Amino acid sequence: MTNPSGALPAGDAAIALSGLNLSLGRGAARVHILKDVNLEIGRGEAVGLVGPSGSGKSTLLMVMAGLERADTGTVRVAGEDLTRLDEDALARFRGRHIGIVFQSFHLIPTMTALENVAVPLELAGHADAFDRAAKELALVGLGERQHHYPTQLSGGEQQRVALARALAPNPAILIADEPTGNLDEATGRQIVDLMFAGHRERGTTLVLVTHDPALAARCGRTVRLRSGQVEAGAPAAAPAGTARATALA
């Protein structure tokens, strides 16, 4: 399966962050979460973000997805300078280029599996949203459960629906926040297999946050964060054939 509507401009990095700083909270409660982060992730690369709790992994993921705005620095994702986009433009950008998988699945409880997968396609205005959603569900092995609601599905099935939803618009970048955190080991492995299959077969850039060393090891490269900074000397084991994959910090 090849891409797709969310294809990246040739030769450009999938994600390029430079001089990124971000603080949250107000007054005395303000916390400097990301500190001068510089990071470049190449097209088709699979990167694991690791680090202790509170090190800023999820926040960094949110910045990449345009869900959080940096105080300073530049954020270039899929060739687009996210700092220049307003809220609605960011939403449309996500719809076209980014797929997200959450730890808690975040399926819409009043919609069936099929409808959940169709939502991003519908929002992007695809006329064949339901046909494509049905195919995606079949790819994650839930072709028979399209019309079930989230409460009628197991945790693993829900996460498979969430993965199908994230991949349905054929995003250039798939980001996952501890995708197996709420699943047992065997189910978690299935999800990871599916996720990496999607990454491989569609050439999707994969960025995932995990505490699981085994999962991190499956990524081409691991970026370690500590106290909001990318640790120097992080292994840069980018697989051959992918674009530059350098931790610039």
Add this chain to the structure above:
Amino acid sequence: MSQSVSAPSPAPAATTPPGSRLSLTFALREMRGGLGGFFVFIACIALGVMAIAGVNSFAASLANGLAREGRVILGGDAAFSLIQREATEAERATLAAEGQMSVAATLRAVSRTADGRTALVEIKAVDGAYPLYGAVATEPAMPLPDLFAQRDGAYGVAVDAALLARLDLKTGARLTVGSATIELRAVLASEPDKYAGGIGFGPRMLMSEAALRATGLVQPGSLIRWYYRLKLPGETVSDAAVDAMIARANAAQPDAGWEVRSRANASPQLERNVERFTQYLTMVGLTALLVGGVGVANAVRAHLDRRRDVIATFKSLGASGSRVFAIYFAQVMMLAVVGSIPGLILGAALPYLIAYAFGAIIPLPIAPSISAPDLALSFLYGLLTAAAFALWPLGRAHDIPASALFRGALGGEQRFPRCGYIVATVIVVALLAGLAILLSYDRRIAAVFVAAAALVFVGLRLVAMLVMWLAAKAPHPRATGLRLALANIHRPGALTPSVVLSLGLGLSLLVTVIQVDGNLRKQFMDSLPDKAPAFYFLDIRNTETERFDAFVRDQAPQANLDRVPMLRGRIVAVNDIRAEDLKPAAQAAWVLQSDRGITYGDDIPQGSRIVAGEWWPKDYAGEPLVSLEQRIAEGLGVGIGDRLTVNALGRNVTARIANLRTVDWQSLGINFVLVFSPNTFRGAPHTHIATLTYPGGESGDREMTLLRQLADAFPNITTVRVRDAIEAVGELVTNLILGIRGASGITLVAAMLVLGGALAAGHRQRVYDAVILKTLGATRARLIGAYALEYAMLGFATAVFGILAGSAAAAVIVTQIMKLEFAWLPGSAALVALGAIVVTVVLGLLGTWSALGHKPAPVLRNL
């Protein structure tokens, strides 16, 4: 909204709807879990719409009844009425030439039993042609000629059952009225033209014209109103033909001074009263809608709070803030439609229910009907209210960040929504207010209502802020319960603003209704003013005034008799401009609408004070002068030196305004808007009116004795016992209050619902608090104590405001609209305060009880 879904859904359509349809599709999918969480929302809209639709439908049914039954109510296609005189031969001939004519006369008189008991009756005497339209129903049923026939020296009459009850008589009994013997042959079940004459003080007695003449009460100047009703020839007579006939009659008899009504305005007074009453009810209905609006806002806020994750998910999948707004706005409007439907059905059914249940006892011609424009208007009110109260919280949903999914709930941020949503809210609120004002009977009162509602909203917001500020600044008490209660009142996302608003609105209304109600009761039913007269005596003939004065002084030497000449006259022109061409202010319009009592005298009447000009000297003999009540003069736009033309006893008299007076109407003494110089009417045939006042107030026994003695000695004089008259008015007031209470009841139910909803909205937080505190060793009793304290403090603070706002509103209504004195009733205010605290604590604890029942472990696992 419950999120459990039991069965797989059918496959959706294969194509994706565009733009707004997509929002609608998502909104519908979002509502699949059912409407459970929206009970308060739907109930609030349903109650509000029901109140408005019910009031409007009832009013439309009354208007319909008045219009459809116009000629029956009027007793003909047109009616010409004269007071204190019968039509001349020429006038009768003019009218008789236009169609079939029927003559009727109405007057008040005293009826006496053989053993001396008396009762005031409202006589209607009719000729053989009566009724021209409709039918008289009697029990037992009998043709009118049989009913009225003179047998064994007695004239037959039909009377209201109330007279039989009052005098403890049965049909067949005999009475005397004036000098005629009357036999009560039947009970009057209905008379077709009942509503035309307004509301009487006594039971109706329907008799023949011959019987009336036999009473001897028809004397020159007697206060008898003569009606000449016409039925025009032809099967269908157009309104234009009726108007043309009236114009011809007026042209033929320009000086008749009669009051003319056509079937199209059979009873303008009744219509006006219905409109005014409707307006008050509409205001109460709007309050219900307003209170419901608060419920809507609370429900929408709670709903969006529950859906934060879904909203954030939508956003993470590419939905813009506007799309999120559109989805949930569509949902709110669909729910508003869902809530409006039962409201519209119940509202439309209300006139039918009222006609079915109370039709026989309501003195109004109700013709129940479905009024589509009124229902559409109520529907519009419902939608606008939902939009007005939902736009603000929905606007905030625009900015719910998708990052909430990563970071968990960020807590209820209190940001303002974007500018566009604020502007939209202002526009919708303005539309709602504009509609309420534009469509009201009296726009000034409606505008005051809207302003008062806005003030109460702002006031309650300030009260909530003050309570939160005080709770935050209060010294930290050592008692855990109190500390928890204070913290709950001021913490971010506290229930304080929504509880204060929901409870405060309901309380303000309740206090208003109770204070107005209490004041009206006090005015009409409690003790009369000390100086109030015990009796009015009507129709004292010029020739018997001295004998009457002597008799009363002899029988009641200690009482104060006040007697003045009394005529009825109608203002026909002001400075030579015809009355119908004048545009008087609302406060003076009534003076021109019918004939008024007028008098003349050498001295300034008691209870009056000259505020401009001079009173005429004794034995003044110049051009006729008149003294006018000041407010009426202002309303008519006239002053000293202007000329008033009055038609009295069939002739026009023009007098110059010599002075203006203020009048203390509440003294219940004899007061007139118009007092003429004596030379104006001296020598004209007229009667006198008198009041008798006992020093030190009323005395039942001696009043009844005097009543009997007077009835024997002066059978033609009509005695009205003031207490009876006041009670008759009081009864009417009670009925009006009942109507207002009914509508207010709906508002209170809405307020309770909203309060319950507001308290329930904090349920999740309560469960969390309770579980954490129980984990730390707090007992249920201690938690309940803390919560009860919190609710009691909120209830008390809100009650204080509710009493202040409600009392102020009641004072304005009583003094400015009803023109009565206002007396604050502390007892009922204290009761309301107590009730408010109890209701808040009970409703609050009801919700909290289940929170206390939660086992800590499962909750902690899901935190």
